[in-house]
Each structure stands twice: as C-alpha cells, then as structure tokens.
Amino acid sequence: MKTLLPGLLLFASFLHVRAETSLTIYNQNFGVVRDVVPLDLQQGVNQVRFADTTAHLEPDSVILRDPKTGIKLSIVEQNYRADPVTSGLLLNLNEGKVIDFFVREPNKPDRVVKGKIIRSGYVMHNQQAMQRYGSRYYQSQSVMAQGTSQPVIEVDGQLQFSLPGEPLFPALADDTILKPTLDWRIHTDKPAKLDAELCYVTGGMGWEADYNVVSPEKGDLIDFTGWVTLDNQSGKTFKDAKLQLIAGDVAKLQNADARSYGMNEIVAFATANGSRPQVTEKAFDEFHLYSLPLPSTLHDRETKQIEFVRTAGVKSQRLYIYDGVQIDQNRYRGSRMENIRHDENYGALSNPKVWVMREIKNSAANHLGMPLPKGRVRFYRQDDDGRLQFVGEDVIDHTARDETLRLYTGNAFDLVGERKRTNYKSDNGNHWVDETFEIKVRNRKQDEAVEIRVVEHLYRWTNWEIRESSNTHLKTDAQTIEFRIPLKAGEEKTITYTVHYSW
Structure with missing residues (x-):
C-alpha cells in the first residue's frame, strides 16, 4: 500500500500553526522565498530596512506588495547589501x-x-x-x-x-551591517500599518530526489521508497517555514525575472494512517509542485532528508538485453551515412556483456501512479540470511504517471553473448550491401531459465530487408530489430540473419 509521509511526525497541536515564511525550492539550485515584512508607513517617502534576507538574493527579482488590503507600495529606491560584518x-x-x-x-x-x-x-x-x-x-x-x-x-x-x-575595533559605523540587508525608500499615498509580502528569487539552495528499491530473496515484487534531500547554503535559516518543491525543467536565466504561474487540479495521495499529515502534489503550469503538510525549520548550511513516498507490492520486470554491436565512436564521430554504408568494418566489433534491466510501471494499479522527480534509484535485494545487499543503481529523469521506468543495474555474471559477422558482400555499381551475422547467447546459470532480448541495429542505410533469419524478430523502430530467445539453465542458442541494404 502506498504511503506519503512528511518526514518528521509532529504533535497534532502544530497542525494549525501557520508559518509566516514560505519557501519553494527548485531542483535547479535556486528557490523562491516569500516572507512577511511588518511596515508602519507615513504618507510620502519612508526609509525601511529589512535585515533578514539570504546572502544570494537576486536583487532585481524582489517583489514587495500588500495582497490583503491592496495598499499601493512604490519602491523609489532599493539597495541590497550582502557583506555582513566580519x-x-x-x-x-x-x-x-x-x-x-x-x-x-x-x-x-x-x-x-x-x-x-x-x-x-x-x-x-x-x-x-x-x-x-x-x-x-x-x-x-x-x-x-x-x-x-x-x-x-x-x-x-x-x-x-x-x-x-x-x-x-572601534564601534560599528552606521553603514556596517550584521546580516544581508535590503534598504528601501518606499512611497505611499497615505499612512498605513500592514504586513507586506516580500517575494524574491535566491540562489544557494536546491533539492534532489533519491529512491530505494528493495527486492525479496526470490521474485520481483518490490518495496519502493522515495526521499528528497534539501540543501540550504543560502546564508539564512528558515524557521517554521512552509516548504514546497518544484520538479521540472524550468527555464532560468542568469538575470531571472519574476513570473506567476497558474495552478491546475490538486492530486492528494492517500496515507496508511488517516490521522497522519500527508505530502500533496499539484500539477503546476507545466511542472509539478510538492507541498510538505507541516511547517519545518531549514537551517543555514543544513542538509535535510524527507521521505515523500513509500509503497509496497510494486511489480517490476527484470530484463536481460544483449546489445552486442560495439561502435568505435572516435573513428566514426562526425561520419556521414554515405561513408558508413561503404565501410566494411562498420559494426563488426562486438562485446560479450548482457545488460540487466528493470522495468517498473508508474501506475496506480501498480501501487505508484504519481509524478516522480528525476533522481538516483538504488536497488537492494535480500539474501538468504535476510540481509540487504546492494545490486545496482541508475538515474531516472522526470517521469510522469503511467509512464514506465527502465533502469540499468549492471551486467549479468552468468549470461554471455557472442556476436560476429560471417559474410559481407557489396556492389556499389548496383547500390547494395548484404551482411550476415551469427549471434550466440549462453545461460550459465545452474537452476534458472531466462529470456535474453538480442537487439540488432541496422544503421548501415535507411532501406533494409531481412532476407534470411533463423528466428522470428520484432521491428522495434525504423532501424532496430529484436530477437527474444528463451534459454534453459546451461543452454546455448545461435541466431543467424542476413540483412540486405539498397540505395
């Protein structure tokens, strides 16, 4: 059953506490801070100092407004100092x-x-x-x-x-500051006492996702846990702040400007315990926004981990892929296709490694079904003594719901591939090339049958035809075919095929 957790369980009395500061952290090493600035303004121009900003504030991103009463605040002049006294x-x-x-x-x-x-x-x-x-x-x-x-x-x-x-040292001069500070000259048409909202973009903070996958000793039903790691190097501590995380590839220029985004539907995920606060996820413009349910303190120079998804009984499929062709990238870098089709040595090199892949459907039916931010996925398997052993890791990109995760976890020890070209004929005058390949796959496991997917890339030219083949194949795209070969324990099989290119 899937469970989303806030990371730290707080007493129920904190549920009604409203944090004055809110913070949205992007997984691109910046954040947006929304703070409250108490103002007691007289009519005309007022000198105001706010000494509680980050040390990496982007001064031209500052927005100061009164969203409640609508009093117009005009910043005549702004000065930002981030050289605290040392x-x-x-x-x-x-x-x-x-x-x-x-x-x-x-x-x-x-x-x-x-x-x-x-x-x-x-x-x-x-x-x-x-x-x-x-x-x-x-x-x-x-x-x-x-x-x-x-x-x-x-x-x-x-x-x-x-x-x-x-x-x-002698006493501090008037222009010496103890913390990063914003100095404003604010004009207002009438006296006003209000709590203004300060919003700005800052560097020095970021977050990333990490996932842990645990498999039993036998079988491929997995437990899936997701963590976010928050890193605050902004020079400011955020106490009891409402934390939100944005996942996605947001366009961020060096001189960023403030933009407002629209919200779409809210999707909340169920928890195992109805009384436990839950992380929520929103579709936000073209990105995804994750909100922690309770205020949290994020200290300067602090790294904080928060568990945001936990689910069990997720089905995964283990695949064995033999992609035997090996291309000399240095030799063929920048080569045109016309040159490749006449090169007899192209695609003749091979490697013996069989990849181990994992496929996981990110769907509600598979106990997942939430947008997963990009991050590292670590795989563990339980051994016969009940201990967890690390068995590989890979990185996923931002993955929408109902998409499939396909992850590489290493090379199989007891599965071997062997690929060689057995025939090559060409006729440049009549514009054709024939190639024949022999591929052997071996299962050296003692007590386990497997299926190896043999992938062949037909890159010599766009027009091709399989003239002869010892096994049936699937055409997976315009220039790729795949043989699915079942192997019993200790069994070896040979695949042969001839491809005809014409132009």
Whole structure:
C-alpha cells in the first residue's frame, strides 16, 4: 500500500500553526522565498530596512506588495547589501588607521599593542564584488586578485605579515551591517500599518530526489521508497517555514525575472494512517509542485532528508538485453551515412556483456501512479540470511504517471553473448550491401531459465530487408530489430540473419 509521509511526525497541536515564511525550492539550485515584512508607513517617502534576507538574493527579482488590503507600495529606491560584518571586513574598513590588538602569550601577562593597518588582506567574494562594484567593474578589474593578499600591520615602526593579536575595533559605523540587508525608500499615498509580502528569487539552495528499491530473496515484487534531500547554503535559516518543491525543467536565466504561474487540479495521495499529515502534489503550469503538510525549520548550511513516498507490492520486470554491436565512436564521430554504408568494418566489433534491466510501471494499479522527480534509484535485494545487499543503481529523469521506468543495474555474471559477422558482400555499381551475422547467447546459470532480448541495429542505410533469419524478430523502430530467445539453465542458442541494404 502506498504511503506519503512528511518526514518528521509532529504533535497534532502544530497542525494549525501557520508559518509566516514560505519557501519553494527548485531542483535547479535556486528557490523562491516569500516572507512577511511588518511596515508602519507615513504618507510620502519612508526609509525601511529589512535585515533578514539570504546572502544570494537576486536583487532585481524582489517583489514587495500588500495582497490583503491592496495598499499601493512604490519602491523609489532599493539597495541590497550582502557583506555582513566580519573581522576581515572591519580590517578592510580600517585600512590606514591605528587600532588596538589584544596579545595573549603563554607564560606572559596579557597586553594591548597598537598597530597600523597597512593592508587588510581581506578577500572579497564574487557576489560581494558584483554587488558592490557591478558586473562590468568586477570582470574588468578582477577583484578576486585580492585572494593572494596577506595582512600587513605596522607595529613600532616595523611591518609584519600577520596580525599581532586579536584586533579590537572601534564601534560599528552606521553603514556596517550584521546580516544581508535590503534598504528601501518606499512611497505611499497615505499612512498605513500592514504586513507586506516580500517575494524574491535566491540562489544557494536546491533539492534532489533519491529512491530505494528493495527486492525479496526470490521474485520481483518490490518495496519502493522515495526521499528528497534539501540543501540550504543560502546564508539564512528558515524557521517554521512552509516548504514546497518544484520538479521540472524550468527555464532560468542568469538575470531571472519574476513570473506567476497558474495552478491546475490538486492530486492528494492517500496515507496508511488517516490521522497522519500527508505530502500533496499539484500539477503546476507545466511542472509539478510538492507541498510538505507541516511547517519545518531549514537551517543555514543544513542538509535535510524527507521521505515523500513509500509503497509496497510494486511489480517490476527484470530484463536481460544483449546489445552486442560495439561502435568505435572516435573513428566514426562526425561520419556521414554515405561513408558508413561503404565501410566494411562498420559494426563488426562486438562485446560479450548482457545488460540487466528493470522495468517498473508508474501506475496506480501498480501501487505508484504519481509524478516522480528525476533522481538516483538504488536497488537492494535480500539474501538468504535476510540481509540487504546492494545490486545496482541508475538515474531516472522526470517521469510522469503511467509512464514506465527502465533502469540499468549492471551486467549479468552468468549470461554471455557472442556476436560476429560471417559474410559481407557489396556492389556499389548496383547500390547494395548484404551482411550476415551469427549471434550466440549462453545461460550459465545452474537452476534458472531466462529470456535474453538480442537487439540488432541496422544503421548501415535507411532501406533494409531481412532476407534470411533463423528466428522470428520484432521491428522495434525504423532501424532496430529484436530477437527474444528463451534459454534453459546451461543452454546455448545461435541466431543467424542476413540483412540486405539498397540505395
């Protein structure tokens, strides 16, 4: 039975708590923050400072509005500062000045010495340089060249390339900030006291999905679990925030602009326990939006895992694929089809490996049936002692409901393929080529029958015809055929076919 979980179970009393901050994280390393800014405005122009943003805010994405009462807010001017005060920054601001340094040494009394800051050695990060100087200055002046600087301090008339002790700075100047800050000059036509909504795009955060598949010792009915991993490197802690995740390939330019999207129908998934809060999923524009049911705190520099799907009894099909042709990619890179059709060696190389594939139908009838975000799928199988053993992994793309997952988990140890060309004839004057291939597949398992799907690619030319074949085949696309060969334990079979190309 399928179950969607919030990841952390909270007391029922929290169900009615409304988080003032909401956060939508995209699986493309950015997010959208919606915060509440209390405003007490007078008529005319007001100076407002909001010191609780991320360190990776995109300033031109900021939207400040009053969606409740409709009071018009006009931002006359906005300044964004993301260089919070640090020891290095204060050294930089005090270059050329004399300050005190507290010196503590073993077996000596503590003392204070005076030193003049000749050079701070402060390294400005890329984003700080962009914000302070602008992109053109940053690109032309290479602000990051400061990265190799060391501090230079003059003490008693001598220069030293290290701090003599812990710097003791004078009081902070008015323009020094402790956290990333937005400074606004806001105009309003009349006095107003309100909670405005602040919305902006920020970097420094992302999420990804991971899936674990567990198979029993025998059989292919699996347990399927999905996790999301949230990564917050934004420079801000989001306390009791409503978290939402967007899955899909959203177009995101370097200078992003804010867009609004429409919502379609809401699809909620049942839980095993009706009293347990559930993750919900919405079709959102051309993407999918996943909402956590309860507020959650996401600390800065924190990685958080949340289980968002758990289901059992999912049917999977194990496939064995022998795709024996091996193409020298370096030799044929950029080759035209006209050159390939005359190359006798094309497609003559082969490999002996038989792939192990898993197919899983993402449908409600198969205990799934929800849009699955792209991510890594790990496979485990239980051994005869009840322990789980890792047996392969692959990556899926965004997968809609009712589509089929097809995953490669490795090469079969006891299944072998052998492919060789036994005949080649060509007549360039009459525009044709004939090729004959012999393919052997062997099942070296001691007590298990299998079916191997032998895939052949007819890439020499677009017009082809199978003239002779030892086995029936399926035409899977315009230039591919497939033989399905059942093999008993210890059995070997040989397939031969001749293909005729004409142009």
